Amino acid sequence: MPNTCGRDLYNGSVMSASPQTSDDLYLPDLKSLSALAVSTPAADPATAEKILQDANGGPLMHDEAAALLKGLLDHEHSAAVSVAVCAASRDVRVRLFGNNVVAMAPIELSNACVSDCVFCGWRLSNRAMKRLRLPAELAMLQVEYLIDLGIHYIEFVSGDDVSVVRELIPRLVRETRALFEKRGVEGKISFCTLALTEAQYADLRSAGADNMIVWQEAYDPDVYRRHVVGGPKAFGIDDDWRVDKQGNGWRFRIGSQERAMRAGIEPGLGSMLGLNPDIVTEFLATVDHARYLSQTYGATAEHPMLIGMPIWNHITTRETDLRPRRAPNLEKLFPALAGLYLLSLPSEGTWVFPNCRVPMKTQIEATRVAGAFSSTEVKLGPGGYLPSILRNMQERGEDVKPLMERIRGLVKENGLEMGELAAVLDEREQFVHHYHGHDRYLKEMQKAGLHIIEGVRIPTQGGA
Ligand code: SF4
Numbered sequence: 001m002p003n004t005c006g007r008d009l010y011n012g013s014v015m016s017a018s019p020q021t022s023d024d025l026y027l028p029d030l031k032s033l034s035a036l037a038v039s040t041p042a043a044d045p046a047t048a049e050k051i052l053q054d055a056n057g058g059p060l061m062h063d064e065a066a067a068l069l070k071g072l073l074d075h076e077h078s079a080a081v082s083v084a085v086c087a088a089s090r091d092v093r094v095r096l097f098g099n100n101v102v103a104m105a106p107i108e109l110s111n112a113c114v115s116d117c118v119f120c121g122w123r124l125s126n127r128a129m130k131r132l133r134l135p136a137e138l139a140m141l142q143v144e145y146l147i148d149l150g151i152h153y154i155e156f157v158s159g160d161d162v163s164v165v166r167e168l169i170p171r172l173v174r175e176t177r178a179l180f181e182k183r184g185v186e187g188k189i190s191f192c193t194l195a196l197t198e199a200q201y202a203d204l205r206s207a208g209a210d211n212m213i214v215w216q217e218a219y220d221p222d223v224y225r226r227h228v229v230g231g232p233k234a235f236g237i238d239d240d241w242r243v244d245k246q247g248n249g250w251r252f253r254i255g256s257q258e259r260a261m262r263a264g265i266e267p268g269l270g271s272m273l274g275l276n277p278d279i280v281t282e283f284l285a286t287v288d289h290a291r292y293l294s295q296t297y298g299a300t301a302e303h304p305m306l307i308g309m310p311i312w313n314h315i316t317t318r319e320t321d322l323r324p325r326r327a328p329n330l331e332k333l334f335p336a337l338a339g340l341y342l343l344s345l346p347s348e349g350t351w352v353f354p355n356c357r358v359p360m361k362t363q364i365e366a367t368r369v370a371g372a373f374s375s376t377e378v379k380l381g382p383g384g385y386l387p388s389i390l391r392n393m394q395e396r397g398e399d400v401k402p403l404m405e406r407i408r409g410l411v412k413e414n415g416l417e418m419g420e421l422a423a424v425l426d427e428r429e430q431f432v433h434h435y436h437g438h439d440r441y442l443k444e445m446q447k448a449g450l451h452i453i454e455g456v457r458i459p460t461q462g463g464a
Helices: 030-039 045-055 062-073 078-097 136-149 162-183 198-207 221-227 249-254 256-262 279-297 334-344 360-369 386-395 401-411 418-426 438-447
Strands: 100-108 153-159 188-193 211-213 228-230 266-269 305-308 350-353 373-375 451-453
Touching: 030 062, 030 279, 045 062, 045 078, 062 078, 062 279, 062 334, 078 334, 078 360, 100 136, 100 438, 136 153, 136 162, 136 386, 136 401, 153 162, 162 188, 162 198, 198 256, 211 256, 211 305, 221 228, 221 249, 249 256, 256 266, 256 279, 266 279, 279 305, 279 334, 334 350, 334 360, 350 373, 360 373, 360 438, 386 401, 386 418, 401 418, 438 451
Parallel strands: 100 153, 100 373, 100 451, 153 188, 188 211, 211 266, 266 305, 305 350
Antiparallel strands: none
């Protein structure tokens, strides 16, 4: 299949992008991808330069991406290969997106998840996690807060709290859409939930949602099943929101983006870097999946596909943290990995998404190298922005008592003072991450030569 840069991706060692399942949804050819991951030699710096020169900004073929990734993971060559990958990706980034970045922020609605993922603080079996479900009006207060900051890409997050996804999110999507209209804002609304059926995606699309985010965690089914051990995420659901006890949650999840795209929703996908020790196969599977989706359903500047880069962070309840001591630390390689995603999927319709799971400096460098989309101001617990809202109210001389009382009631902690509120809400976060305010991101991104646009569209670049 020729592409705009003249490379024939489906010759040679690039996998077939045809669906391989009876339900006509994509599944990666993991056997071939993993054989390729094993047989491809790691690129040394000279080979890396040659691969990047030959690609000339066009999409890397799977064997080329595998060679570069193995070069990045090779102790001896890592630094030099990283420099070459980042430089090549930076050129592509500037050609496609200039220095523009779309900022997003999540609004966590509930941490009462009914699935069980060993890496997550919100897992059902984590008895140390204090649970909280946010009422609609407090969620909308936070939507207003983010819009006022200039963040117009709003993501609703609920874990696998099924009633929140079924009842609260459609309402919030409708109310946010109305608020955008009232404010004259061209915004986008995303939701990060359990994998849904096509009919459920269609309902959310009708309510006004634009995007869904479902991280696959692992394309390898054994790795997935070892880390996702219970709940809807392990089995999948049906149109009536019932868990399919005989279902295959891994396969149901891989099909989620395709079902969403059929319903008119933009997809977000990604695997957790390092969860599967076979990093190369996971990377290739992610790229293969993204390539299939964009070629089958389209990914454009107006309706882009997000490529996320989750990593396994510690959780806030340290006594129940199951992160292995020897979990691979991919922070150093994070910008180059972002670059490799963009070089594999170079298009205005592919927005690589570095996030605040890594320190701000690393997040910004990955954004400079490859990311058209990035998170700012992120709080990962339900009600996380409420302390800032209270501070703003106080500065304006408004009465904060009713809201304070409301929050005290929610967290069931009487006598909580304003200064203690943020800590109590942050304890309920999904995992430990790096928080900085949006204004700090604006400054730091600017220092890095980047521009956070107030909106959700990246203007087309002259040379793209
Ligand atoms: S990763 Fe998602 S589904 Fe899994 S336990 Fe956490 S919130 Fe629930």
